[in-house]
Amino acid sequence: MNELALLFLLLPVAALSGWMLGRRGSERTSGARVSELSTSYFRGLNYLLNEQQDKAIEVFLKLAEINRDTVETHLALGNLFRRRGEVDRAIRVHQHLIARPNLSQEEKTVALLELGEDYMRAGLLDRAETLFTDLVAMDALAPSALKHLIAIYQHERDWNKAIEHARRLEQLTGESQGATIAQFYCELAEQARAQGASEEAQARVADAFAAQADCVRASMIEGHIESAAGHLDAAIRAFERVAEQDVDYVPEILSPLLDCYARAQQMQRAERFLLEITERYQGVSPVLALAKLYATTRGEDAAVEFLNHILRQRPSVRALMALIDVNLHTASGDARDNFLILRDLTRKLVEGKAMYRCNRCGFGAKAHHWQCPSCKTWGSVRPIHGVVGE
Template sequence: MLEWLFFLLPVAAMSGWFAARRHYKKRRRHNDTPFNPDYFKGLNYLLNEQPDKAIDVFIGLLEVNSETVETHLALANLFRRRGETDRAIRIHQNLIARPTLSSSERTHALLELGMDYMHAGVLDRAEHIFLELLQHSPVPYQAPEQLLRIYQQQKNWARAIEMAEKIPGNRRKQVGTLIAQFYCELAEKNAEKDRHGSLAMLKQALYHDEACVRASILTARIHLASGHPRKALKNLLMVEKQNPAFLSEALPLLLECHQQLESIDTFQNWLRQLLQRHPHLTSARLMLAKLIEQSQGRNSAQEYLYQELHQYPSVEGLYQLMRLDENNAPALIPLIQKITDNMISRGDRYTCKNCGFSGKTLHWHCPGCGKWATVRPTEVHLSALEKLLDRTT
């Protein structure tokens, strides 16, 4: 047995050597295979400064398989960032057409194709793709978010609400604010045709966002228009708790409620209490001064404002005080009134807390950053005098 063993060892070694030699010869012959002619075609396009055609050729040479899918997606995203959306669309369409793609890879490619169409502004095709993705399991979280963007642009508030409710719960607070604003849009649109329906929508708005000032103010306006000042008053009194910055918007409606209820004295007392809680609320101070003027005369209103402005100065208050004392210094008062009037008219009444956009009109949807419920009323105080003087020059 030992003799046979010593005889077979050299035979085994020789067999292994021949097998290895055949393998490497075969591999070398395979590697010696000429390049794909399309490769030289692409190089020719590059040399002739035709990069568009060259890229198309090289994309075609890149075989789609499980190892190159990410390369295709990265290349398409690069094109989209560069603004070459048509190329990104072609790559993603090419990926989706491949039967070898796995379910997750196809879902990813579909999502990217929808983003291509969004970037290109082709909203109908993007909508179709994202609606298809809603049928997948699991649903990509981007699908309802992108549909929400589409329906906001189309002002399709009912569908926007539907998509917002599909967004995951970790963004529930932000989504609640959006849904409340969408219900307000629907209610405002239908307020004259269907008051009861609008009130129901505003109730839904407050359900999703109890701090929605817009819903409270709109509800109050509908009740006032329907001859229900007490119901309107109840809604308006919620504004202080929801967001005191919007009290200046609620005050004219509160005055209208008390006028219809013939309870101006009660309103005056409430304004005094309000100023104790919010001493820098200039709009409330000016309204109280007007009510004092109507009930007690101009001198009493002037004395009240004179004392208040020493502690809480404001441009609007100064203007009102000069109006009450227009008989004194007849040559100087008109000039000062003109300057302060110019400053007040140029001052911005509303500012977005998110992007700093400012203007003279209240926008519930900020034109600057596109955020909802971020614009706040502001009041022109003497601290802003330098900025306003710059605008007048």
């Protein structure tokens, strides 16, 4: 709908330039032409307001025919086709436009950029890549072309090329791409780790830190590398650093960190960390971990008392579930039956609920993603806080 609105905003411009051209050519026909355009314009607008997109497009196509000289009209039309998923038609409109001999260099580069986007949308990534690379080489609309190239390399998981082009974008625009480049290095580090190449992984983690000194994901990968190598102190330091850098990522590192504390036999340090995090962080994960720790070190009564205390301060379905589980151990008869019903109910409340949400586009997910699957932003997917969530 936005594109259609844009289209009809452009139409008066089209009508005006048609009128000016008409005036230059023949004073006699210009009046008729303007009135034909404006009648169609209002008819198209009417269709648009009534959500009859197909009819609006039909009117609009006729307008573009009458008004062959208007580049904006063609660009807007092509853009509209692409947004509607009619990529073939978008490609034809843009190719037709580019083939016109009287196009200015600036108009031609805009049309080429649009055509590149059509190719991307059609999945013709090779063609899009060639086109955008040419635009960058011509130094025409290079920042936009570079952004599209980076999107292509991300899609193809060609992280080295993504890094190279992000650096060029940074040089060209002066806007820091450090956080994104750090994510690309983290992708390389994860790849290396998956292949068992821990030295390579460590080198890429260092690159990520060089790009963004407080990169949370790099700290996390470092923790996993050190933990796998049996360097428990280094692993604990890296995971604890995650909580300092961005407390929202605590749920992601709790389990590997607690594993390291246990292997290093540092349960007092674990308790200190969890207590401190419970103060700073409103989520329920460290509370549950602490309750579990109390149950083993001080007995179940201490765990129940702690959970009761926390539940009064911050209502949480997951904390309630933990409390029910602990109570089930000791309950019998009717009380036990009631607890079982409660447990079923609370499970149903949590089941299937999105635990994370992208703070850019609102995409909800059950698991954490470094890059939002919907809007492709890095680091925007965060745990949902609240009674049912984290």
